[in-house]
Amino acid sequence: MPLYSILRWLAFLECAFLVSSAVFSSNEESALDSYINNLIGCKDIPGLGLAVVKDDDVFTKGYGLADKEKQIKATSSTVFCVGSVTKSMTAMLLARLISSGKYRLRWTTKIKDVLGPDYTFIDDCITDSVTLEDILSHRTGLGSADILLQAGIPEYVTREQMMKNLHYLPKLQEFRDSFFYNNIVYILAAHVAEKRANKTWEQLMKEELLVPLNMTSTVILDERHSETLAVPYIVDKTGKLYKSDERLYSLHPFGPSGSICASADDMTKWLNLITSKGKIAEGAERIISEYVFNGQFNIKSVLNTMWANAYSLTQPQFPVAFDSLGYGYGWFVSYYRGHRVLHHSGSLYGYSCKITYLPDRSSAFVFFTNGPGETKFDETISPVFYYMLDLMLGYPSWLNETTACSYPAPWRNYRSKRSSQDIMSVSGKELEEMDMHTGQYSHPLYGSVTITIINNTLHIRYGLLLTGKLIPTSSSFQLQLFPPLRDVFLSILNVSFKNLSNKNKYQHIEFLSLFEKYTFSRVDYDGDVSGSNIVHCQLKLVFILIILMQYI
Structure with a gap:
């Protein structure tokens, strides 16, 4: 200048x-x-x-x-x-x-x-x-x-x-x-x-x-x-x-x-x-x-x-x-x-x-x-x-x-943008039924979501900040957030699981907000991310390699 x-x-x-x-x-x-x-x-x-x-x-x-x-x-x-x-x-x-x-x-x-x-x-x-x-x-x-x-x-x-x-x-x-x-x-x-x-x-x-x-x-x-x-x-x-x-x-x-x-x-x-x-x-x-x-x-x-x-x-x-x-x-x-x-x-x-x-x-x-x-x-x-x-x-x-x-009273009743996180749930799901939902789900743009079981409750982790637990409702789940997002998220996120496979694992998780739906697809091995299953797969791979080396 x-x-x-x-x-x-x-x-x-x-x-x-x-x-x-x-x-x-x-x-x-x-x-x-x-x-x-x-x-x-x-x-x-x-x-x-x-x-x-x-x-x-x-x-x-x-x-x-x-x-x-x-x-x-x-x-x-x-x-x-x-x-x-x-x-x-x-x-x-x-x-x-x-x-x-x-x-x-x-x-x-x-x-x-x-x-x-x-x-x-x-x-x-x-x-x-x-x-x-x-x-x-x-x-x-x-x-x-x-x-x-x-x-x-x-x-x-x-x-x-x-x-x-x-x-x-x-x-x-x-x-x-x-x-x-x-x-x-x-x-x-x-x-x-x-x-x-x-x-x-x-x-x-x-x-x-x-x-x-x-x-x-x-x-x-x-x-x-x-x-x-x-x-x-x-x-x-x-x-x-x-x-x-x-x-x-x-x-x-x-x-x-x-x-x-x-x-x-x-x-x-x-x-x-x-x-x-x-x-x-x-x-x-x-x-x-x-x-x-x-x-x-x-x-x-x-x-x-x-x-x-x-x-x-x-x-x-x-x-x-x-x-x-x-x-x-x-x-x-x-x-x-x-x-x-x-x-x-x-x-x-x-x-x-x-x-x-x-x-x-x-x-x-x-x-x-x-x-x-x-x-x-x-x-x-x-x-x-x-x-x-x-x-x-x-x-x-x-x-x-x-x-x-x-304000906005007396002209209009105040409607808070806050979504209630005090969600009334239906009866809890059995542990075996919860296991159908666990695992990792991914989307090429939105990233990865992980569902785990903690204290007989489904928990979610997504990105750097979003953690919470899934509260079952009559038709799906509602996300109850933990800090730091607990008091700042402006709409209830309804969460549902889709497409149960023959491995008894859901293949998709959907988040439904006020305006949009976000769908993530399962990415973990055979629908199971448990530590024992991963170790089992690793042992099978080592066994196969040992057999193949005998013919080299």
């Missing part, structure tokens, strides 16, 4: 932080402080960071605690993880690469033209036609493999290896037919950038965006730790907050979908990039062409009823309407009080985040928390989101300190 551009940017920062209060009047700021402090108290939110950009002015603040045990206060320099807001940052990186003209990329670039014949999908039409645009707008129709993300992946599995196995992803909807949220294909979008630039996504993110924007405290999980990172907390089934297990925050190789962590101070620079439509600072050089930049915010995928309802408020149930219509590249497109609202949520176990861009007001804001996490996401994040929308747009808020604490 030219020296004069850096100096102009540093001068902008100095002036911006000196006039940070210009975003809000003193009365507005006082009311905002009171509202948030009241909310974090009644909703048991440990800490919250807020960043706002309006025209050339910025506002940052921290509320509550970054660390409950040490009583460290959250400030504007406290780092929070943004979760899936990372997707919009991955899309912005691609916008930067496209704008540079050096990498032969467009939004409509076909994946096969970059990655070649080694990367295919279950459907020839998808293989031949899928583009960056299709991936970034979640309209491939492919499964998301989210169980793989939640189970945890060994470090030796590379991003390239995983992407070459995407032909094992099932097709759940018609290609380009409707929106289906998908974490794993965002890795593919990042991998396209990696192949064109011959650098990792992590290197590109830093060199092309974070360093030019002087986002010095921003970190990428799995790469380095931040001393100012807020401690994440999750809530157990009794409602008590506790520090979440640090093993949950290794996202390799899913980094491009959710691994960025940043402070409110750093995020003002990111928000300024958005409100200036691709400039490092007002009056500074443009690093993303306006045409390419605007392409991120156009509807490319129309939300189906389920997704639209999840991100909408309707009248007369609520005092206002919030209509979510579609998805661009890492951004939901909605309308509120006649204004276009571009936004995205992020959740990473204990961390929650919401970023919002109001293009007709040249303003944007982001806030993040370090608890209680995704199981209480709507009831904790939505009251801040709607209050901030009204504040930025100049409307009296329809929420007050009382209704913020009761």
